[in-house]
Amino acid sequence: MSVRTLTLADTTIGKKAIMAVSGLVLLGFVLVHMAGNLLVFQGPAALNGYADGLRKLGPMLWIARGVLLAAVAAHVWAAVSLYKANEQARPVKYHVQHTAATTYAAKTMRYGGVIILLFVLYHLAHLTFGVGIPGGHAAAPPAGMPGSVSGTDVFHNVVVSFQNPAITGIYVLAQLALALHLYHGAWSFMQTLGLSHPRYNGLRVKLAAAYATVICVGNLSMPIAVMAGLVKLQG
Amino acid sequence: MRLTLHVWRQKKSGDKGAFETHKVENISADSSFLEMLDVLNEEILEKGGEPVAFDHDCREGICGTCGMVVNGMAHGPQALTTTCQLHMRKFKDGDELWIEPWRAKAFPVLRDLVVDRGAFDRIIQAGGFISAKSGSAPDANEILVGKTVADQAMDAAACIGCGACVAACPNASAMLFTAAKITHLGVLPQGQPERDDRARNMVAQMDAEGFGGCTNHGECAEVCPKGISLETIARMNRDFLKAMVIAREPLAARTGG
Ligand code: HEM
Ligand code: FES
Secondary structure, eight states: OOOOEEOGGGSHHHHHHHHHHHHHHHHHHHHHHHHHHGGGGGOHHHHHHHHHHHHHTTHHHHHHHHHHHHHHHHHHHHHHHHHHHHHHTOSSOOSSOOOSSOOHHHHTHHHHHHHHHHHHHHHIIIIITOTTOTTOOOOSOOTTSOOOTTSSOHHHHHHHHHTSHHHHHHHHHHHHHHHHHHHHHHHHHHHHTTOOOTTTHHHHHHHHHHHHHHHHHHHHHHHHHHHTTSSOOOO | OOEEEEEEEOSSTTOOOEEEEEEEOOOOTTSBHHHHHHHHHHHHHHTTOOOOOOOOSSSSSSSOOOOOEETTEETOSSTTOOGGGOBGGGSOTTOEEEEEOOOBTTBOEEETTEEOOHHHHHHHHTTOSOOOOOSSOOOTTSSOOOHHHHHHHHHHHTOOOOOHHHHHSTTOBOHHHHHHHHHHHHTSGGGSTTHHHHHHHHHHHHHHTTOBOOOSOOHHHHHOTTOOOTHHHHHHHHHHHHHHHHOSSOEEOOOOO
8 A cells, every 4th residue: 555645735834835935936026027117207218118128038038927927826826725724724613703913914815815816917908918098008109119018108008097097096906905915925934934033033024014115105106106197198 | 700601512522512601700800710610610510500511630820731712812811821820800890701612623622611632642643752762861961952952942842732822823723832842852952863754744743633724823822821932833844844855755644633
């Protein structure tokens, strides 16, 4: 008789480590993605030029997309698998349950995750495929200006979209949900991967809060600047 | 003191169970929570009823036998305190208390507030030990242990296995218990030979028993009567992940109880 053997992906701690490592990849992506997009403040040439630069990466771009897709798939798989196990672990709930240590961010990780996933799908449909851009997807940048990943005028698409309060509203809400997820996530992945030490634990919380704040403020600054008329179409 | 108690009553494992409401009067503020339940049980017995079953042994906070969830808090509202060491002065006259057993699939209710914590014993059997030659006792100072390491081991060894961590965890996870045991042996020189296998086998047993996973809420450490810290869980994760990567032998699946 052969004995069944366990791999990392069969264990609760292994699944959590998969979630932490894939989450770390996504933390890196979110930071780089924000930094690139902030070029919107330098005008159409800068943003479209950056987008064009990404497109010129060719196969490298597809490798990066593959890694991100794999990270999302692994992250969601581990989240769902652990969620099921955690639900089954307490079949009879408490009549009264008082929590003393946890945070709002920790308690809403699964809901925040679902919101982020839905938002990412919308975001791809919107700015990558041009769904629902007011006045239509600007098919090509104006003459003499570099194109984008999809060959479109990114600056135009972003500005006309964020001039629409409904679209801006979706982005703002999604960013708030993301900030909460990132705050707990950035602290939690260290604990999961074994990084905990009384001398540095205070710093861990500060790092997580700083990271989440930078992402939230940076990402929110763009739709708000467009709404406020600080960033607008030129000519 | 006068109190209204809603106590979980359940005849045996698998039964549905329900809350039963009792009013008690003349409870001394100096009595312990278990003494208050003793008074309740005497009254129930006088009326010819079945007393409420609850676990207890030392009643001095050292054996880990007692434990119940009081108003949603494992071992009640006082930090670093077992139910037996909790005193009624922590409550107010006229309070309404909901008293429930530890709730976890891996801790089936045996009767009323008594649960079967055999799953903890099986986690210990899976690796919570060291193998030492028997014979005459070795000299206690034969292997030197540094003070900080000894403190770390002693802090983790303070775990009395009461199960409050599981009870308080939103996922009914047994990570704090398992991590305390892995840490207590894993930091000491005597614990090194089996360190990798200990982490792997204890975690595999913990999973097999049907406990949930850790989502880093920290509720376990908050209710722990012995103040076991979350750092032990990070340490267990480190030991376990490293062992899973470097081990030469596969990890056999285990079965729960
Ligand atoms: C921008 C995208 C995302 C980033 C940067 C991100 C990042 C992270 C990080 C770093 C963690 C911590 C892992 C750990 O505790 O060790 C985490 C946890 C988690 N993530 Fe995400 N994540 C993202 C998207 C998602 C999505 C789409 C879901 C969808 C289901 C999700 C669900 C979860 C859940 C349930 C947890 C575990 C929470 C817990 O253990 O309390 N995340 N995430
Ligand atoms: S009865 Fe021993 S710890 Fe409470």
